[in-house]
Amino acid sequence: MSRHNLHPKAEIADVISVTIGWDRPLQTFFAQVFFRTEAEAEEGEPLIWHGTAPGELPTAEAAIAIVAPFADIPTDLAERLTTEMRTTIGVKDSDHQATAKRRIFGSIH
Template sequence: MSRHDLQPKADKPEVVRATVGWDRPLQTFFAQVFIRTEDEPDEGEALIWIGTEPGELPTGDAALAVVAPFVDVPANLAEELTADMRETVGIKDGLQQVAAKRSLFGSIH
């Protein structure tokens, strides 16, 4: 799994943090945006959390499009995300991952 934390835009003070990355077991990119709430002023609460289902976000560009309204996206991040994915080609699931996928999804994807 890869993870890239992004800097919120200056005009988005409600955004505590945002993250994008590649999840090899689910074969999807993911995007998360956390906003400040009264109960969670420092950690934030998930406003957006996409990429929790197999293949949900097929490209790094799709993940970046989700967070772009909230954060400054580095120019080379799409290429970094693609490289993160390519580094996992050929890696197989361990026994626990296979069991979890069968339990959650009915298959090992």
């Protein structure tokens, strides 16, 4: 799994953090935007969270499009994410991961 914490845009005060990355076991990119809430004023709550289902976000660009309104996007981010995804090609699930996938999703994608 890769994970990049991005700088929230200064003009959006309620955004605490923005995270994007590649989840190899689910074979998807993911995007999270944490907002300040009354219940979670310091850490925030992930009110935007995509990439929790197998193959949900198949490209780095799809994940970047979700977080772009909320964070400053490095110019090389799509390339870095795609490289991180490609380095996992051929990596096999462990027995525990495969068992968990069968239970949760009915297959081992």
